[in-house]
Amino acid sequence: MNMRNQWPVLPIVAGLASGLLTGCGSETGDSGGTGSSVVMGMSDDVLTTDPASGYDPGSWLLFNNVFQSLLGFPKGATEPQPELAKQCAFTDDRAMVYKCELKDGLKFSNGDALTSEDVKFSFDRMLKIDDPAGPAIMFPMLDKVETPDARTAVFRLKVPDATFPSKIASGAGSIVDHRQYDANGLRTDHQAVGSGPYKLDSFDKDQAVFSVNDNYKGTAEVRNSGVTLKFFHGDRTALRKALLDGDIDIAYRGLAASDIADLDQGADSKGVDVIEGTSAEVQHLVFNMKDPVAGKLGVRKAIAYLLDRDALIKDVYDGTATPLYSIIPAGIAGHNTAFFDTYGARPSEDKAAAALRADGITGKVRLTLWSTPSRYGPATDDELKAVAGQLNGSGLFDADVQSVPFEQYEKDIAAGKYGVYVKGWVPDYPDADNFTAPFFGEGNVLGNNYGNRAITTSLLPATAAQSDRSATDQDFGRLQDIVADELPVLPVWQAKQYAVVRDGVYGLEYCLDASTVFRFWELSKG
Secondary structure: OOOOOOOOOOOOOOOOOHOOOOOOOOOEEEEEEEOOOOEEEEEOOOOOOOOOOOOHHHHHHHHHHHOOOOOOOOOOOOOOOOEEEEEEEOOOOOOOOOEEEEEOOOOOOOEEEOHHHHOOOOOOOHHHHHOOHHHHHOOOOOOEEEEEEEEEEEEEOOOOOOOHHHHHHHHHHHHOOOOOOOOOOOOOOOOOOOOOOOEEEEEEEEEEEEEOOOOOEEEEOEOOOEEEEOOOOHHHHHHHHHOOOOOOOOOHHHHHHHHHHHHHHOOHHOOOEEEEEOOOOOOEEOOOOOOOOOHHHHHHHHHHHHHHHHHHHHHHHOOOEEEEOOOOOOOOOOOEEEEEEEEHHOOOOHHHHHHHHHHHOOOOOEEEEOOOOOOOOOOHHHHHHHHHHHHOOOOEEEEEEOOOOOOHHHHHHOOOOOEEEEEOOOOOOHHHHHHHHHHOOOOOOOOOOOOHHHHHHHHHHHHHOOOOOHHHHHHHHHHHHHHHHOOOOOEEEEEEEEEEEEEOEOOOOOOOOOOOOOOOOOOOOO
């Protein structure tokens, strides 16, 4: 999913094939819903209310609170735990048949019964619609879903995939009511019917209003009476003002790094607190391998030798991110430092010049870095301007920056119009697989014409089949080394995750972790 201090190692699915998953937290017969309502603001938009389409952080925030998946990530959990399901397990040694038994008495927010028919419908629908902006890309391994009875769903896979439980525990595994959704098309009415802790009461361009779902049956204990989510559409100044004026209780995703630093240093006098959490959000420069300029390895190596990540973190991000030297971020099992080892941490004009000469390039390299203003963070344009300045300061490049709206940006990438462009990534689940397969597998999300047979035919299948995730480190290490050598992408930074809250608002520490699940139900206001 396109777009996290101390980083715990996150083993995800070790041993799932050998036993049934057990629950985490306390199950509630109804959601309760006590306390005041909470108002939250963010600069991200929610691009859709339909889980068959959304594959962006804003939409998944909605999905994780309005819908349920068979499994989920409760607070403090780094392995998927039963949510709609009573229990789930692989039933074979090859991780190709995954069986879930549903809880009794499940209902959607509208009172309709939730059965295995809805589970099958949800996955079949997502794959059939196969929306380009949707999560179907996560399930190329899914062959079919069987429903031997109303409480049992069996997933048969085409190839082994030990990360399948984590994938269905994400927003991509949201279960919809088969009576309320078209099997062949997306909803366009901005409504949603799920079985999660909240109902979506209204949704428009300025806000979404959620109330407590009295039919919810799951592990969450709701600590508020509802949530209003206000959209600021990338306007960082307005988001900060709304927080300080008391119009919102929480500012999440979108405050400028300078604002976070300022609010953190003077938080007591402003009546707000800065909450820092863990994150595995990353950002890369992406190279179009068929571009006449960026397609040359010497150009890509020169950029890698000149990139000064520390300066970007200091000057653009005010220390709210950390330098990233691999495609798998720190804190995720399998991470190495392939780009640090290959290109170093300090810029080298001599090595950059040598890389260009080795590719027969003697004059200045004319290059455009393509950006989009807020989709991958509110400082993206400033960051790419700083990168262009670093390249030009070497005397080896004549680089400029162009920024276009996200919709046009995606169309132009698909059409191959850009040589170098930026992509951010907020993981769907905390496993190295989610930082590699979507980028370098068949039909990858980067659109940069890169392929490597050792990765696609050997390393990715081998890591996907391994239920002991710690046993994948060597293969993931080799994969990262290949990417560092061939340079289809250049990792730039790994985010820290922040929210800023007014005094008397609690629970944010349970919403900011590497699972990427923002849990409305943990929020409370005194």
